Amino acid sequence: MTWQLFDTTIIGDPFQILLDDRFVADIPGEELPNLAWFGVWCRQDTEGRFWNHAETDKLAEIESDLLRLASEFSNGWAVYVRRAISAGRREYFFYFGGDAALHEVLKPLQELHPEYRIEYDSQPDAQWSLYTAWLKEAPNS
Helix, strand or coil: CCEEEEEEEECCEEEEEEEECCCCCCCCCCCCCEEEEEEEECCCCCCCCCCCHHHHHHHHHHHHHHHHHHHHHHCCCEEEEEEEEECCEEEEEEEECCCCCHHHHHHHHHHHCCCCCEEEEEEECCCCHHHHHHHHHCCCC
16 A cells, blocks of 8 residues: 655645555446545644644544544445545545445544544545546645
């Protein structure tokens, strides 16, 4: 697995992106035709940065819990491909299919971190068109 970390601008806003580019040559769209999104909103003022550094440990804990729960509920049918951080929000993207139940991650994650706004959404993307667009943003793809 190859991860790229880079800064970019999306619709005029700065973002820090972490992108897994291991699927560039072989997109598993038939096996993983859906895209899940999790959004986590920071609680503290970002003071002009992506997040307030006093919140770093808590945000890392939420991320760790999200990845653990996604692994548990995916039943081997999901891959974590992207994290996008903007001022005050972190977004996590997973492609999934088969027996994955990523929608079931939201409730236990919210229960573990009730003080945070955490949301979930999903959509079909069998062509991995968003992933392909993200690769074009990456400096080393």
